[in-house]
Amino acid sequence: MTNFLNTSTLIAIIILHAFVGNNDQYFKKKNPVHIITTWELPDALEEVSGLSWIGDQKLAAIEDESGLIYIYDLAEKRIERIIEFGDDGDYEGVAVVGKDAYVMRSDGLLFEVLDYAATHPETKTYQSAMSHKNNIETLAVDPKNHRLLFAPKDLDPNDEDIKGIYAFDLKKHMMLPDLVAPIAMKDKAFKKFEKHKSYRTFRPSDLAVHPKTGELYILEGVNPKLIILDTTYAIKKVYELDEDDFAQPEGITFSPEGRLFISNEASGGTPNIHEVEIE
Missing domain, CATH: 1.20.5 (Single alpha-helices involved in coiled-coils or other helix-helix interfaces)
Structure with a gap:
């Protein structure tokens, strides 16, 4: 025995x-999302809501109360410049294309800030098919297709069971009428996060296109997570983010080399930007 x-x-x-x-x-x-470096942000960016890489170790950032673009220097760890482009409002996404900056307001109004670094930049606006009930918090450059991408946080204007990805044509300077692709809220990848009202299953807070792979990275700040869509816009990965490190992730951007940055609103603590790696 x-x-x-x-x-x-x-x-x-x-x-x-x-x-x-x-x-x-x-x-x-x-736990595949690893923080490499953290920058603690000043109080002016307590509600940082969008990021965009502009080069030379600098990011454009916005916060969701003022019509201001903040240029943050990662090397110097400070705000280098503040650019005024509009009145106070709920601004949620920012994307820089060459000398021009684009800022998305939560009601779907897109601001084009021409030659944003000029002393008195000119501003134009374009209304999307969205409104306050859709609540837009996202904006990113899709350079391969010469367009900006965005998605509603709340109700999609076409179907409450999807979050559509929509676009603004950078050549024609117009909102495209058709959605680029739908993200199905009832996809099996979201089963763990499924809510009674399906549009609450995943609530995008920002997005960015990976410069090497073309994959789309989409954040959620309410219940911190990151999803990656492949180049056909199918869900490839869903990562839950540690709330101790990502209290309220609201901004995401890449450098041209593929360095990934995620910003967090203060949410009772200190606002910050993390540079992260994903295994």
Whole structure:
């Protein structure tokens, strides 16, 4: 009996060791989003709501109360400049294309700030098909297709069971009438997060296009998470973010080399920008 128990125990240990060894990659991926560097932001950016890389270790940032673009210097760890483009309002997304900046207001009004670094930049506006009930918090450059992308946080104007990705044509300077792609709120990838009202299952707070892969990275700030869509806009990954590190992720952007930055509103603490890596 003793020999049998010892043999059984040994076999069990060998099987367990093999299982764990063969699944190291699985266990590592339980927390695949790693913070490399953190920049604590000043009070002026307490409600930082959007980011865009502009080069030379600098980011354009906005916060959701003032018509101001903040130029933040990562190397110097300070706000280098503040650019006024509009009245106070609920501004949620920012994207820089060459010398021009674009800012999305939550009611779907897009601001084009021409030659934003000029002393007195000119501003134009374009109304999307969205309104306050849709609540737009996202904006990103899709350089390959010469357009800006955005998605509603709340109700989609076409279907409450999707979050559509919509676009602004940078060549024609017009909102495109058709959605680029739908994200199905009843997709199996969202099963764990499913809500009674499906539009609350995933509530985008910002998005960015990966400069190397063309994949679309979309944040949620309400229940911190990050989803990655492949180039066909199918859901590739869903990552839950640690709320201790990502209290309220509201901004996301990439450098041309693929460095990934995520900003967090203060949410009772200190606003910050994280540079992160994903395994």
